Amino acid sequence: MIKTAGLLARLLGLLALLSAPxxxxxxxxxxxxxxxxxxxxxxxxxxxxxKIQFLSTxxxxxxxxxxxxxxxxxxxxxxxxxxxxxxxxxxALRIKDFDVLLPALDEEEGDAIIAGLSRxxxxxxxxxxxxxxxxxxxxxxxxxxxxxxFNEQELSDKSIAVVAGSRYEAFAQRFWPDAEIVxxxxxxxxxxxxxxxxxxxxxxxxxxxxxxxxxxxxxxxCVFVGGPWLETGYFDQGMAIATRADDPERAAALxxxxxxxxxxxVYRELYLRYFPKSFY
Numbered sequence: 001m002i003k004t005a006g007l008l009a010r011l012l013g014l015l016a017l018l019s020a021p022x023x024x025x026x027x028x029x030x031x032x033x034x035x036x037x038x039x040x041x042x043x044x045x046x047x048x049x050x051k052i053q054f055l056s057t058x059x060x061x062x063x064x065x066x067x068x069x070x071x072x073x074x075x076x077x078x079x080x081x082x083x084x085x086x087x088x089x090x091x092a093l094r095i096k097d098f099d100v101l102l103p104a105l106d107e108e109e110g111d112a113i114i115a116g117l118s119r120x121x122x123x124x125x126x127x128x129x130x131x132x133x134x135x136x137x138x139x140x141x142x143x144x145x146x147x148x149x150f151n152e153q154e155l156s157d158k159s160i161a162v163v164a165g166s167r168y169e170a171f172a173q174r175f176w177p178d179a180e181i182v183x184x185x186x187x188x189x190x191x192x193x194x195x196x197x198x199x200x201x202x203x204x205x206x207x208x209x210x211x212x213x214x215x216x217x218x219x220x221x222c223v224f225v226g227g228p229w230l231e232t233g234y235f236d237q238g239m240a241i242a243t244r245a246d247d248p249e250r251a252a253a254l255x256x257x258x259x260x261x262x263x264x265x266v267y268r269e270l271y272l273r274y275f276p277k278s279f280y
Contacts (some may be wrong), residue, residue: 017254031280032268035132035238036259045256047249051090054080055110057098062154062211062274063116075113075274078123079133082266086257105242113242124242128251132238133258133267137228139206139279141213143194144223150201152226155179161190161199168203171234195221204280214277230278 056076058064064074077093084091096104101113102123117124140160142150156178162169164183172181182199184190187208193199195218202209206228212218230236243251261267271278 005014010248030272030276031278032271033135033278033280034262035135036262038263040259042256042259045249045253048087049089049111049250051092051151052080052084052087052112052250052254053110054091054093055079055096055101055104055113056093056115057101058095059150060116075134075270078270079261080114081268082259082261082270083254086260086266087253089253101131101244108244111243111247112254116239117238117242119240120237126245127242128245128248129240129242130251130255131258132240135230135238136235137206137279138171138203138232138235139209139227139229140201140225141191141194141209142201142205142223142225143197146200150225151197155201158200159198161193161202163187163190163204166204167234170206171229171231172203191218191222207275210275210277210279224279 047118056064057065058072060074062074063076064072065075072093072095075163081091081095094110096109098115101115101117102121105113105127109140117127119125119129140150140152155176158176158181159182160172160176161182161184162172164185169181169217172179182190182193184193187202187204190199190202190204191209191212194202202222209224213222213224241251241254243254258267261270
């Protein structure tokens with residue numbers, strides 16, 4: 001999970017601005033990802049849980065956070081609610097610190113973790129995970145005036161700003177060895193390098209960039225170009241719901257519900273609500 005502590009007020013304002021009514025043409029221009037095979041047919045599982053107690057942690061907008069009135073909201077909150085409605089199950093969400101989510105699940109304080117838990121954690125290997133409901137791709141940004149000349153197959157004469165020590169740096173060094181890789185301390189530094197013409201491009205986290213691009217800090221400087229990048233071993237790890245290993249029926253029910261939400265357009269509605277500037 002990507003933490004954005006200290007930016008909640010700014011994010012709430014940005015979400016309100018971006019979520020303003022749009023024309024149909026504008027909405028159609030937003031790319032909504034699809035992680036499910038549209039031709040696949042899945043029968044409703046015979047075993048549907050009467051209740052699902054989700055575990056999560058707050059303070060991670062736009063996934064789980066508290067609005068100015070202190071109410072829990074966010075993409076994961078609304079997704080959990082929609083899953084329960086699809087299954088006809090009662091639903092609850094319990095907030096825990098991130099580092100105690102796994103013990104809480106193991107001790108049956110909840111039934112499923114919806115908090116961006118990584119499959120790569122040693123303790124997570126004994127869990128069941130649903131299909132990914134969201135992947136976090138890498139993206140390029142450049143200035144609006146340079147966007148027309150971008151060609152991801154011809155980057156040998158370009159300078160690419162990345163965060164030093166990140167997977168974005170490792171990927172750029174491997175796949176664009178002839179480009180000038182400008183390694184900087186923070187993502188803010190890398191974005192600023194593009195604004196100040198110290199780098200032609202920035203290669204980084206698409207989700208974070210999708211909220212930065214319409215912000216006052218960006219001042220309309222830049223746009224997404226190319227991508228999205230979801231290469232295995234670098235950016236293919238997605239967000240999924242985790243259940244206990246001895247509870248495969250709950251994971252199967254959640255997987256069924258996720259596919260149904262996509263087919264019925266509910267997933268699209270939630271994605272546009274929280275990610276109106278698509279990072280795909």
